Amino acid sequence: MSVTAAKGFTAAGVAAGIKESGAPDLALVVNQGPRRAAAGVFTSNRVKAAPVVWSEQVLKGGAVTAVVLNSGGANACTGPLGFQDTHATAERVAEALGHSAGEVAVASTGLIGLRLPMDKLLPGVDKAVAELSAHGGEKAAIAIRTTDTVHKTAVAEGAGWTVGGMAKGAGMLAPGLATMLVVLTTDADVEAPALDAALRAATRTTFDRIDSDGCMSTNDTVLLLSSGASGVVPEPDAFAEAVRTVCADLARQLIGDAEGASKDIRIEVTGAATEDEAVEVGRSIARNNLLKCAIHGEDPNWGRVLSAIGTTSATFDPDQLDVAINGVWVCRKGSFGEDRALVDMRYREVRITAHLAAGDATAVIWTNDLTADYVHENSAYSS
Amino acid sequence: MSVTAAKGFTAAGVAAGIKESGAPDLALVVNQGPRRAAAGVFTSNRVKAAPVVWSEQVLKGGAVTAVVLNSGGANACTGPLGFQDTHATAERVAEALGHSAGEVAVASTGLIGLRLPMDKLLPGVDKAVAELSAHGGEKAAIAIRTTDTVHKTAVAEGAGWTVGGMAKGAGMLAPGLATMLVVLTTDADVEAPALDAALRAATRTTFDRIDSDGCMSTNDTVLLLSSGASGVVPEPDAFAEAVRTVCADLARQLIGDAEGASKDIRIEVTGAATEDEAVEVGRSIARNNLLKCAIHGEDPNWGRVLSAIGTTSATFDPDQLDVAINGVWVCRKGSFGEDRALVDMRYREVRITAHLAAGDATAVIWTNDLTADYVHENSAYSS
Incomplete structure (x- = not known):
C-alpha cells in the first residue's frame, strides 16, 4: 500500500x-x-x-x-x-x-x-x-x-x-x-x-x-x-x-530492522521533572554501549542503566532511582531491589523502566542492542 | 616500579x-x-x-x-x-x-x-x-x-x-x-x-x-x-x-588495552575557534560507533568523520572542513580530496586529523575501534 x-x-x-x-x-x-x-x-x-x-x-x-x-x-x-x-x-x-x-x-x-x-x-x-x-x-x-x-x-x-x-x-x-x-x-x-x-x-x-x-x-x-x-x-x-x-x-x-540487532529495547522514563528531561535520560540510556552489549547477552545489568542516568543533567536524587527490566524492579532507591534472576530476557523485546521520582513527566525511547553483527555490517564494507 | x-x-x-x-x-x-x-x-x-x-x-x-x-x-x-x-x-x-x-x-x-x-x-x-x-x-x-x-x-x-x-x-x-x-x-x-x-x-x-x-x-x-x-x-x-x-x-x-580494541585512534582537531570546541569535536568523532566500526574494518570512511563533526555546536563552515586519515587528506573543503586508496591502515595506530578552519586552537583525543570482541567481552558476562 x-x-x-x-x-x-x-x-x-x-x-x-x-x-x-x-x-x-x-x-x-x-x-x-x-x-x-x-x-x-x-x-x-x-x-x-x-x-x-x-x-x-x-x-x-x-x-x-x-x-x-x-x-x-x-x-x-x-x-x-x-x-x-x-x-x-x-x-x-x-x-x-x-x-x-x-x-x-x-x-x-x-x-x-x-x-x-x-x-x-x-x-x-x-x-x-x-x-x-x-x-x-x-x-x-x-x-x-x-x-x-x-x-x-x-x-x-x-x-x-x-x-x-x-x-x-x-x-x-x-x-x-x-x-x-x-x-x-x-x-x-x-x-x-x-x-x-x-x-x-x-x-x-x-x-x-x-x-x-x-x-x-x-x-x-x-x-x-x-x-x-x-x-x-x-x-x-x-x-x-x-x-x-x-x-x-x-x-x-x-x-x-536496525543493523545487526537481536533485541528491540523500549526505554520508558517516568517520574521526570519535565518531558525534555525524560527524553534526555532515555536517550542517555539508549546510547550506552555497555548496556546495549549487556542486553545482547541477556544480562539485566541495571548498574549500567544507573551509570547512564548519572551522566545526565536531569533532576533526580541517586538514592531515589528505581529501575525495572521486563517488569522486575531490580533497582530500588538507587540500590539492588528484586532478584535479577527473576528477569526473563529470552524474547526480542526488552522493556526498561527508569523512574526518576522527580515529577510526573514521561517519555519512551526505542533503541536496540549492540551486537557483533552490527560491527561486522559496519566494518566489512563502506556504507 | x-x-x-x-x-x-x-x-x-x-x-x-x-x-x-x-x-x-x-x-x-x-x-x-x-x-x-x-x-x-x-x-x-x-x-x-x-x-x-x-x-x-x-x-x-x-x-x-x-x-x-x-x-x-x-x-x-x-x-x-x-x-x-x-x-x-x-x-x-x-x-x-x-x-x-x-x-x-x-x-x-x-x-x-x-x-x-x-x-x-x-x-x-x-x-x-x-x-x-x-x-x-x-x-x-x-x-x-x-x-x-x-x-x-x-x-x-x-x-x-x-x-x-x-x-x-x-x-x-x-x-x-x-x-x-x-x-x-x-x-x-x-x-x-x-x-x-x-x-x-x-x-x-x-x-x-x-x-x-x-x-x-x-x-x-x-x-x-x-x-x-x-x-x-x-x-x-x-x-x-x-x-x-x-x-x-x-x-x-x-x-x-581497551576492551576488544584492535586499533588505537589518535584524533587531532586543529583550526578550532577554542580548545573547548576542539575537544567537543574530537569527542564527537571518538564516540561515533559507525566510524569506530569502519576503522576496525580498515576503511578510511571520512564521511563518518564529517557526520560526527556536523552534530557539534563548534564553529565551522561545512564547506571548509579538511580531514586527513594517516596523513592523506581524503576530505578537502567538505568534499572528497586525495584518493582514499592511498590511506594505509594496516597498523594498529590510526591518525585522524580534522581541520575546522575556524581558529588556532587544537586538541588531541584518543579512542579505539569498535569490534566484535568488545561486544563479546561486554555481553558474555556481567562486568
Whole structure:
C-alpha cells in the first residue's frame, strides 16, 4: 500500500544501475492532485547532503509535485558539483512530468563523499516516470532500501481519507547514519501549514525517539504530501493522530530492522521533572554501549542503566532511582531491589523502566542492542 | 616500579578472595612520609560509588596515609550498607597502620549493584598490610586489574625526585565504565594545593582526553600522593610536567588495552575557534560507533568523520572542513580530496586529523575501534 494507499498518488521503483548489485535503487512518488501541499522535516546535522539542502528550499514553498529518491549514494560532502547533480535530477523529473523543478523534492541515501553516477541516474528517472502507477507504492518502498532487510510501509484510515507511507533505514530522525528516508502521503484535503504542524508533532514523539546507534545522518528526510483527492477536509485531531500512527508504525519497523540487532529495547522514563528531561535520560540510556552489549547477552545489568542516568543533567536524587527490566524492579532507591534472576530476557523485546521520582513527566525511547553483527555490517564494507 | 618508584612508599597486592577466580584483587599503597599530602580527581558521574563518596571526603583534608583498592566489586549502587562497607575497610587499614581512617582513601572496581564480601575483604586488608614492601608496586598494579590484559605502570624522574604510578581500566577519566583507577606517588616535597593544581592540569589533557566507549563510570578515581621523602622541593613547572608525563603514559596504556580494541585512534582537531570546541569535536568523532566500526574494518570512511563533526555546536563552515586519515587528506573543503586508496591502515595506530578552519586552537583525543570482541567481552558476562 505504502505511498499509493492514499488516492491521488502514483509511484514507481526501478533499478537504475546506481547500485552495482543491480538491485532497485530509484523511487519516484508523484502527487497527481488536485492539491499539492507538503511539509518536511530534515536532519539537524550541520553537514547536510546536497538533496537535503535542495529539498529544504523546495519545502519552503509548501508545495511538492514529486519526490525522487535514490539509494546507492548519499550525495553528501560532494561539493558544488554534487548540488548540481541534485538540481539536474529534479529538473529531469520536472521535465518528464511537465512541472517546475522547484516542486520536486530529492532524497538520497548511501555512501558519503562520492558523486552519483548521473549517466545511470537520469535514464533511471525516465524509466521510473514510465512505470508510474497507482499501485507502485510497494516497488518504491523496495527501491529505497540500503542495508534494510525488509521494506517498510504503513497505512492509517480516517473518515473518508487515508494516510500511508514508506520508510527506509535504521536510526533516528536526527541521528541514524543508516539514513532514514520517509515519504508519507494523504488524500485528506489539508493545507501546508496544517500538514507541517501534524508532521512535526508526530515526528517529535516517534522518529525523534528512536535511537539505533546515536549517529546522526547527513541525509535524514521525512516528507508528508497531500493530494486532497478524497475531497474530505479531516478533523484536525483525527488527522494528526493518523499521521502519528503511521509514523509510530514505521519508527517501530525501523528499530526492528536496525543493523545487526537481536533485541528491540523500549526505554520508558517516568517520574521526570519535565518531558525534555525524560527524553534526555532515555536517550542517555539508549546510547550506552555497555548496556546495549549487556542486553545482547541477556544480562539485566541495571548498574549500567544507573551509570547512564548519572551522566545526565536531569533532576533526580541517586538514592531515589528505581529501575525495572521486563517488569522486575531490580533497582530500588538507587540500590539492588528484586532478584535479577527473576528477569526473563529470552524474547526480542526488552522493556526498561527508569523512574526518576522527580515529577510526573514521561517519555519512551526505542533503541536496540549492540551486537557483533552490527560491527561486522559496519566494518566489512563502506556504507 | 609503579607506586613504589618514589621513596617513602610501600605497597602490596594480594588475593583476598573477592574474585571467584582467586586472582589478586586487593592492593594497598602506604605513604610512609614524612609528608602525607594528597590530591584527587573523581568521576563526574552523579551516580557515585560508595568509595568515591568516601574518598572525596578524605581528600578534602589534603592528607592521605594509605589507599586501599579492590577489584572484583565496584561497591556502587549498594545503599547505606555499601557505604558502611567502605567505611569499615578504611577503619581496618587505619587500625592496622595506627593512623586515622580519615586519611585512608578507598577505591573499588568491578560489577555495580553487589555488596562486597567483607568476610573476605577485611582479612585481605590484614594480609596486604603484612606484605607491604618498598618493592610492592608491581604487585599492587596487578591486583587492581579487572578486564585489563596487562598491568599499567609509569615513572618520570625529576632532579632528585620521582613521580611514579599505576592504573587500571580502559576508558576515560569521566567516562569509562571499565572503571579507571589511578594512584600516583611522588617523593618530591609538595604541599596539597600544589599537588592538586598539578594533578588537575595533567588529567585535563590526558585522562580527560581518552574516550574508549563514551561510558562514564561510577568509580573513576585518580590520586596523587606526596611523601616528601626526597627532601627536594621541585621546580613547579618541572613537577607539573613530570606528573603530566606519567599521566599521559598511563592514559596511552589504557587506550592500548581497551576492551576488544584492535586499533588505537589518535584524533587531532586543529583550526578550532577554542580548545573547548576542539575537544567537543574530537569527542564527537571518538564516540561515533559507525566510524569506530569502519576503522576496525580498515576503511578510511571520512564521511563518518564529517557526520560526527556536523552534530557539534563548534564553529565551522561545512564547506571548509579538511580531514586527513594517516596523513592523506581524503576530505578537502567538505568534499572528497586525495584518493582514499592511498590511506594505509594496516597498523594498529590510526591518525585522524580534522581541520575546522575556524581558529588556532587544537586538541588531541584518543579512542579505539569498535569490534566484535568488545561486544563479546561486554555481553558474555556481567562486568
